Amino acid sequence: MPLHLSDLLARPDLRLSVTYDVPPHLLARTVEAATVSDLLSPGKWLQGGELLMTIGLLLPMEPAACRAYVRDVAEGGAACLALGLGQGLPYQEAPEPLVTAAEEAGLPLLTVPDEVPFIAVTKAVFDARATEQRAALHRAFATQRRLTAAAAGDGLRPMLAEWTAATGVGAAVLDPLGRLLAAGEREPRTPLAQARDLLDRVAAHGLRGSASSTAGGQQLEVQPLGARRLRGLLLLTGRPDDAARSVVPGLVSLLSLELERRHLRDEPERRRRSALLSELLAEEHPAPGRARDMLHSVGLTTERVRGVVVEAASGDGSRTRATGAGSGPAAPEPADGSTAESAESAESAAQEMAADLALAMPGGLVRVVGGTPGGTTNGTASGTTHDIPAGAPDRTPGGPSSPVVEAVVGEDLDIQDVLARFAPGRPAGIGPVTAPEAVRVSLRQAAGLLAVSRASGEPAEARQSQASRLLLDLGDRRTLQGYADTVLSPLDLADHGEELLATLAAWLETGGAWDATSRRLGVHRHTVRNRLDKAMDLTGRRLDDPDDRFDLWLATRIRRGGTPSPGPAGRPTSATPPPTPPER
Known part of the structure; x- marks a missing residue:
């Protein structure tokens, strides 16, 4: 005390x-x-x-x-x-x-x-402090013994319950995406929503740091868990005393060991899912009922799915830098690295990425394709296979042996967020949403977008692969800006030109829907019509002319930097220009 x-x-x-x-x-x-x-x-x-x-x-x-x-x-x-x-x-x-x-x-x-004498008071103070420190050390040893005994049990919860009982500090373990795995109490003391920013901040740094803050009057602390890769997050709720603070590293080590054991126990399930994905893709035209039943058997119950392809390693065979899930940038290959060493490093990176993505994709199917020179097949921890299917991606510049990770996920998964967390900076293609029996086609389109992703530096979606999208992403900025100025300069010089440009852009991005444009801008639909009539008079264009309409859409998109304006719910609108003329 x-x-x-x-x-x-x-x-x-x-x-x-x-x-x-x-x-x-x-x-x-x-x-x-x-x-x-x-x-x-x-x-x-x-x-x-x-x-x-x-x-x-x-x-x-x-x-x-x-x-x-x-x-x-x-x-x-x-x-x-x-x-x-x-x-x-x-x-x-x-x-x-x-x-x-x-x-x-x-x-x-x-x-x-x-x-x-003053020295008597001084000795009394320091004797009391020494007694306090000895007591704290004994409490720390006792807590550590209780945690070690609990670690011999089954799962995370016994350790968390012992920690909370010994220290009075709440504890919960979450996966890298912030989903609750176990807690020391029936209900976490602090709603997870209040700790979301803190959890995301620590997860983004992998194993390289922890963080603390306060929420709802409670002190929160987040520690990363895992050995070589981020396997989970420890959320502590409360202020540990000196004795409890000295035990935190031991708690982190024991929880990390349990998560690594859980990761190894999940290996057979990852292999089964990889084999199931290979079986699904082996058939050119699987029956709808059979494809749906195969996905339902692993918990993927959404009516529509999509394919995702991620290039797991660089062309030189260096390991991928998974900032969100790993512990930091990996060392490059030696200058004289042999082909076998390079292939082994690339495949190891692919396996680690596949395991991370399998964890992050509820019900998703994940496998690694390619990776062994000569095309021989050998099983790996992540369920690697080397029978490259029809429509497999062109792996240039890595060559035919450069591995990629293929996945089939539900349409409701925020795949962009998952890739940003577990495959940052890696070329990735995202196929269109399809029925389960057509997922092979979605994967083929995703594979075809890898080259676009390499050029743009971000994941490429199938809905963004039109010629106009490529022009915006890859075209010379001066040329594009000159094009936009040629089309829209009459509006720049007009009174209230900004209002006219904003109305034109909103109308084009809503597909020529007058009511939707009116709601987005917060003005009456007659005001929208009057503004567009004035804009067409100034530019000499016609909204019912497909060529004029496309020119206007492309020019407004260039002005916005190639990104759609936010929709009513804060989400970008479709990047595709409205294909049909408006009804006046």
Whole structure:
């Protein structure tokens, strides 16, 4: 237990006394150390929590000077001030100006009698602190033993329950996407939504850091879990004392070991899902019922799915840098790295990425394709297969042996978020949403987008693969800007030109829907019509002419930097220009 000022006053051997009626909350102050100083300004030499003792050799007696002295001591962080009394010392009782100044400042003022030397008070303080530290060490050892015993049980919850019972600090383990795996109590003390930003921040750094904050009056702390890859997150709710704080590294190690064991136990299931995906893709035209039943058997129950292809390693065979799931950038291959070593490194990176993606895709099917020179087949932890199917991606520049990760996921999964977390910076293609029996086609389109993704530096979606999309992504910016200026310059020069441009862009992106444009802009539909009529008069274009309409759409998109404007719910609208003329 911490040493409080009241504990020292209760010791009969010290015979300390208060000089005024000190409030209980001041007597509850923690004493961290004891020191002696007769300086007139000792505050700058204090660290906080000290019992400052003085004989008052230079103590001023003027009220204003006494107040300045006491204020300096209080601002230095002292827990209290003690005045030594006795024969041959400056004071035989506490002087009234000092007592008044201490009471005004809220600083406890004690007296030390003549028969008690300052060294006795100092030894008492440090003996009490040493006893406190020994007790904290014993509590830490006892807690660690309880956690180790719980680790021999089954799962995460016994360890978390023991931790909470021993320390009073809430604990929960979540997967890298922030989904709850286990908690030490029935309900986490802090709703996970309040800790979401903190969890995301730590997950984004992999194993390289922790973070803390406060939410709802509770202190929150997040620690990463895992050995070489991020396997989960530990959320602590509450303020651990010194004993509990010393056990946190042990708790992190035990939980990390359990998550690694769980990862190894899941290997057969990952192999089964990989084999199931190979079986699904082996048939050119699987029956709808059969394809749906195969996906339902692994929990993928959405009516529509999509294919995803990720290039797992660079062309030189270096390991992928999975910032969100890994522990940092991997070292490059040696300068004289052989083909076998390069292939092994690339396939290892693919396996790790596949395991991460399998964890992040509920019900999803994941496999690694390619990776072994000569095309021989050998099983791996992630279910790697080397029978490259029809429509497999062109792996240039990595060559035919460069592995890719293929996945089939539900249409409701935020695949962009998953790729940003577990495959940052890696070329990725995202196929269109299809029925389960047509997922082979979706994967083929996803594979074809890898080259676009390499050029753009971000995942490419099938809906963004039109010629206009490629022009916006890959075209020369000066040429594109000149094109936009040629089409839209009449509006730039007109009165209220910005309103006309915004109305034109919104109308084009809503597919020529007058009511939708009106709602988006917050104006009447007649206002929309009048603005567009004026814009067409200025540009000399016609909205019912397909060529004019496409020119206007492309020009407005270039002005927006190639990205659609936010829709009513804050989501981008479709990148495809409206294909049919409007109804006037």
